Amino acid sequence: MRYWKPLVLAAALALSTAAPATAAQAGPPRPPASAEPATPASAEPATPDCAWHPLGYRTSNVAYPDTNSQYWLLHYTVQPGLTISLDGRYPDARYASFASYEAANSSFTGPDGAASVLTDHRIDPDRGSRNPYRQPVRPGGKFTVTVTERAAARPNALPLAPAGTAEHAQGTVVYRVYLPHGTIRLPQVTFLRGGHRVRVATCADALTTPAPADVPTTPAPPASADAAPERPAFARQGGAGLYPNPDNAYLVAGFDAPPAGQVLVVRGKAPTATTGDRARPWPDPKAQVRYWSMCDNLWWGPGEVVANPLPDGTVDPGCRADFDTRLDADGTYTYVIGTEQQRAAVESVPGVTFVPLSAATPTARHLLILRDMVADPGFAEAIQNVPTGSDPARTAQVMGAYYPRTAYCPLTALTTAGPSACPVS
Numbered sequence: 001m002r003y004w005k006p007l008v009l010a011a012a013l014a015l016s017t018a019a020p021a022t023a024a025q026a027g028p029p030r031p032p033a034s035a036e037p038a039t040p041a042s043a044e045p046a047t048p049d050c051a052w053h054p055l056g057y058r059t060s061n062v063a064y065p066d067t068n069s070q071y072w073l074l075h076y077t078v079q080p081g082l083t084i085s086l087d088g089r090y091p092d093a094r095y096a097s098f099a100s101y102e103a104a105n106s107s108f109t110g111p112d113g114a115a116s117v118l119t120d121h122r123i124d125p126d127r128g129s130r131n132p133y134r135q136p137v138r139p140g141g142k143f144t145v146t147v148t149e150r151a152a153a154r155p156n157a158l159p160l161a162p163a164g165t166a167e168h169a170q171g172t173v174v175y176r177v178y179l180p181h182g183t184i185r186l187p188q189v190t191f192l193r194g195g196h197r198v199r200v201a202t203c204a205d206a207l208t209t210p211a212p213a214d215v216p217t218t219p220a221p222p223a224s225a226d227a228a229p230e231r232p233a234f235a236r237q238g239g240a241g242l243y244p245n246p247d248n249a250y251l252v253a254g255f256d257a258p259p260a261g262q263v264l265v266v267r268g269k270a271p272t273a274t275t276g277d278r279a280r281p282w283p284d285p286k287a288q289v290r291y292w293s294m295c296d297n298l299w300w301g302p303g304e305v306v307a308n309p310l311p312d313g314t315v316d317p318g319c320r321a322d323f324d325t326r327l328d329a330d331g332t333y334t335y336v337i338g339t340e341q342q343r344a345a346v347e348s349v350p351g352v353t354f355v356p357l358s359a360a361t362p363t364a365r366h367l368l369i370l371r372d373m374v375a376d377p378g379f380a381e382a383i384q385n386v387p388t389g390s391d392p393a394r395t396a397q398v399m400g401a402y403y404p405r406t407a408y409c410p411l412t413a414l415t416t417a418g419p420s421a422c423p424v425s
Contacts, residue, residue, distance in 0.1 A: 045193035046077045050203035052175065052186045055243075057317065062302040063105075063242040064369055066293055067317035070180065071243075072206060074173040074189060076147070078161045081193050084147040084173070088187030090132050092139040092279050094179035095290050095373060096120040097247055100147055100158040101172045102165065106240045110159025114151035117158070117246040119374060121282045124155050132279035139279045145187070147173055174243055178291055178373070179277040179321075183207075229256040231425070232264070232406050233392035234370065236383060242303060247290075249383035251370040251395065251404065254299055255337075257363045263338040263346065263411050265422040266294070268404035270333045271372065271379065273322040283376055290374035294335055294404075295319040296355050299365035306366075308340055308359040316340065316356050326353045334419045337368070338411065345415050352419060370404055 052072040056065045065071065076084060086098065099117040102108050107116045121133035129141030144156060151157035161171055177184055186207070189200040232255035239250055258264050271288040274280055282290060296318040298304045306318025325333050334352045339362050346354040357366060375382035381402040386395050396403040409422035 043194055044196040045079060045082055045191040045198055047191045047198050047200050048075050050206075051189040051200045052206040053203050054206055055174075057305050057307050061304050061307065064239070064295070064297050064303040064367075065305055066178070066295060066321075066371065067305055067307065067319040068291075068293065068321050069176060069178045070184065072175045072186060074175070076160075076171050076173070076191075078165050078167060078169045078171055079193060080149075080167065082149070082160060083192045084160075085190040085192060086145040086147070086173070086175075086187040087190070088143055088145070089185050090120070090123075090125075090129075090139045090141050090143060090279060091177055091184050092132075092181040092277075093177045093184070094274060094277055094280075095247075096133075096175075096177045097245070098123075098145050098158060099174050099176070099243075099246055100160070101174065101243055102162050103170045104241055105172065105243050107244060107246045108159070108162040110149075110151050110161075111163035112150055112152040112159075114157065114159045115246065118145060118156065119247055120279070133282055135281055147171075172243070176245060179323075181277040229258070229408060231408065232368070234368070234395060234404050234406075235392050236386040236388055236390040236395050238388045245373070247374050249372050249375070249386070251383055251386075253368045253404075253406070254365060255368065255406075256365055257357060258338065258408050261411055262408050263336050263342060263414065265407050265409050265414070265419065265424060266335040266337065266368065266404050267332060267406075267419070267424045269401040270322065270325065270327055270331050271375075271382070271402060272331075275323070282374065288376050288379040289372045289382065291322060291371075292373065293319050293321040293371050294325070294333075294355065295369045295371070296337060296357065297367045297369060298358055298361065299367045306356055306358045308356050310340070316343075318356060318358075320353050320355055324353070326351050336414065337366075342411055345411060349415055349418060352414075 051074045055071040055073050057067050097117060097119045099107060109115060123131060123143050125131045126142040126144055130137045132139045146154060147158045147160050149160050151159040186202055191198045191200060232253040234251040234253040237250055237252045238244060255264060271292055272286060273292055274284050274287045274290050296306045308316040310316055327333055328351050335355050336346045336352050337355045337357060338346055339357050340359050343354050346352060372383040375384045381399045386398045405424035407422050407424040413421040
């Protein structure tokens with residue numbers, strides 16, 4: 001069960017480190033939740049100081065972010081009769097969604113059965129606007145999403161909290177955008193309760209793009225140069241407690257750093273994906289998924305994705321998505337995970353894609369995550385069809401050729417004879 005350990009560990013750290021820090025940025029509700037007495041439904045809603053705190057590898061780098069995505073968080077306090085209105089415009093991007101989360105940072109089903117996610121193509125436009133994820137029209141049309149107690153009875157609605165949630169518990173809405181084209185306009189946020197309307201201003205740092213965050217990592221014991229690492233195997237996990245995207249399904253595999261002179265090779269059949277960074281209608285007859293990626297993360301710490309500063313001032317992120325992954329003639333990818341010093345040699349091999357180990361701690365244990373996003377119902381081998389918690393054998397049974405298989409391999413063998421010199425299993 002080694003494949004489960006990093007998510008359990010990171011969940012505990014994320015809950016003790018990431019969530020309180022983000023909530024502290026947003027400021028306490030007014031009045032403080034711990035001291036607020038029971039209030040009638042006619043009372044003015046408690047609101048955060050601002051809306052849409054950014055989260056991702058460029059800000060706090062926790063909870064295993066995909067480096068091709070941008071995330072914004074809106075924190076709220078659960079109150080009877082509360083409705084939160086999000087007035088936005090459809091972005092020009094590969095994918096966008098809203099999802100609500102309970103106090104433990106997990107997705108949930110509302111008391112009336114409503115799912116806590118709204119994907120772009122499921123968001124109805126306001127009157128006079130059209131949705132570019134349903135038909136080929138220009139992005140920028142208007143929509144209104146609400147977060148409310150009775151989400152199933154309303155269009156464009158997310159549930160406020162699971163059944164039985166105590167008043168004054170915390171909740172979060174996450175707005176996700178993958179591969180944006182141009183500027184993202186964040187929705188205007190209004191809290192409504194008992195006839196009171198309170199507009200919440202957008203956070204001052206919501207649209208900044210800082211350099212990737214420098215997050216201290218927990219020291220890990222280095223791998224022994226003489227050890228023969230166990231071949232990593234991927235299994236299906238859910239990411240509870242880490243703001244998991246309900247539109248995603250995840251495979252994870254922990255692995256020890258390759259011995260000196262070796263690399264880790266990962267090979268599997270790639271699903272077809274929607275192309276580009278523009279809004280396109282879904283379903284797409286040419287695509288099995290909306291997006292997919294392979295990301296390398298640190299096993300220890302709060303769920304840090306690799307982001308290596310390079311001498312030229314750029315950053316080598318730990319994710320490789322569908323659009324920057326080389327495929328062979330039959331649609332198979334070959335990822336090669338190694339150090340930045342091995343990068344040039346790896347990239348000289350036709351048909352392979354380099355994925356970096358952490359430059360700061362290259363000998364530490366790492367964690368690979370393969371994401372499938374919004375799978376077409378006809379894609380039987382999608383990660384979404386593997387029961388959550390399945391072991392590697394069951395996962396491979398469902399996914400067939402799409403299951404990623406691995407091997408440690410000498411770099412000299414790879415560069416001399418190509419991927420065929422590194423048989424995976």
